[in-house]
Amino acid sequence: MNMIQAINSALDICMARDPDVLVMGEDVGYFGGVFRATAGLQAKYGKTRVFDTPITETGIIGVAIGMGAYGLRPVPEIQFADYIYPALDQLVSEAARLRYRSAGEFISPMTVRSPFGGGIFGGQTHSQSPEGIFTHVSGIKTVIPATPYDAKGLLISAIEDNDPVLFFEPKRIYNGPFNGYWDKPSENWSKHPAGEVPTGYYKVPLGKAAVVREGEALTILCYGTMVHVCTAVIAEHNIDAEIVDLRTLVPLDIETIEASVKKTGRCMIVHEATRTSGFGAELSALVQERCFYHLEAPIERVTGYDTPYPHSLEWAYFPGPVRIGQALKKIMKDA
Missing domain, CATH: 3.40.50.970 (Thiamin diphosphate (ThDP)-binding fold, Pyr/PP domains)
Structure with a gap:
């Protein structure tokens, strides 16, 4: 389906x-x-x-x-x-x-x-x-x-x-x-x-993230369309990144996030919404509070811009290969 x-x-x-x-x-x-x-x-x-x-x-x-x-x-x-x-x-x-x-x-x-x-x-x-x-x-x-x-x-x-x-x-x-x-x-x-979707009844629990790609070098927190974007960009850059699809923002599966960041020591947050007061800011604060002593680099955020939605520049507005790639190079610089 x-x-x-x-x-x-x-x-x-x-x-x-x-x-x-x-x-x-x-x-x-x-x-x-x-x-x-x-x-x-x-x-x-x-x-x-x-x-x-x-x-x-x-x-x-x-x-x-x-x-x-x-x-x-x-x-x-x-x-x-x-x-x-x-x-x-x-x-x-x-x-x-x-x-x-x-x-x-x-x-x-x-x-x-x-x-x-x-x-x-x-x-x-x-x-x-x-x-x-x-x-x-x-x-x-x-x-x-x-x-x-x-x-x-x-x-x-x-x-x-x-x-x-x-x-x-x-x-x-x-x-x-x-x-x-x-x-x-x-x-x-x-x-x-x-x-691949079963035709019958089944449930995916609210409040449980999915690790869609396991890795050791970096944790990427994302959701929605950005899960597919990040997966594609990571494949191009050949980085052993762990991609966590949040699935539900509230309630948030902070345990999965914390375990992943403590394992990799690096965290990137990617979402399509504007940067200021976007959900990535909350994620960044939570990771900083819970994983500070495990972080080996500053947390990176790749988001939409703080502008009204630009119709004619839609694809430049989205986090994509160029901006995510730049953030990857920055966060992995001293790895």
């Missing part, structure tokens, strides 16, 4: 297993979603369980919070992560706090799916990476898969979780693994080991 098919399969399985699971959002019903992630679900489960909403993100999330408090398990889709900001107050002030402010009487078991990041030439309003905003908010879990297998297993875990989950889907790799870092798929996901 590609990632779209894996997400569709996860939704299908959860809806078949639990009649309280609902899918809602802009164009998710008859049309099947702008990226076709919900294709066929309305025909299978009906308009009361898979339904289109008006173009009002605050309304979509507000209604989903009410559904969750009532006992349902809504899976609202925000068509692009860039559109989530009108719903920020609902997510931060209501969904994230409902369990605590009601002393556990009410919960918010909703999973907000949303495509994020660049790579499809979507411009400033269809390409942002806002994950760092939500990792700051206590009470919300943040999940970002990098492969179809993880996308399906993590989504099932998120839907069955009793707390609100933001499930950001890297749309640059929706349809296949890219040729390292450029804009054209190198092959179909189904022919790629990462694209």
Whole structure:
């Protein structure tokens, strides 16, 4: 499967297993979603369980919070992560706090799916990476898969979780693994080991990172599309790097991170979002606190730039072979 098919399969399985699971959002019903992630679900489960909403993100999330408090398990889709900001107050002030402010009487078991990041030439309003905003908010879990297998297993875990989950889907790799870092798929996901996805029910636990490549010289912390980018760059530079795919930012698998950095003595952090106050800053602080005496070089961060998203310079904005390569040379200088 590609990632779209894996997400569709996860939704299908959860809806078949639990009649309280609902899918809602802009164009998710008859049309099947702008990226076709919900294709066929309305025909299978009906308009009361898979339904289109008006173009009002605050309304979509507000209604989903009410559904969750009532006992349902809504899976609202925000068509692009860039559109989530009108719903920020609902997510931060209501969904994230409902369990605590009601002393556990009410919960918010909703999973907000949303495509994020660049790579499809979507411009400033269809390409942002806002994950760092939500990792700051206590009470919300943040999940970002990098492969179809993880996308399906993590989504099932998120839907069955009793707390609100933001499930950001890297749309640059929706349809296949890219040729390292450029804009054209190198092959179909189904022919790629990462694209082997069971058709049935399975879960990937939230809060558990994956070591996708073992190594001794350097630890690279990344997630989403950057997992594939880093894998390609490392192969070019022939460095024995360990690549850790975080998979969930909150809860964070700090134990796997700590073990890897203490083993290698070096740490590089790569993400597509802007640098200042990006999630890489939190990762850097945690590594510094826990692994200071094991570090043999300063921590390096390779990120997007602190600018509004540059439509015409999209591929220069992404961490890619040049900037990651420069950071590799710097961190490995005295190795």
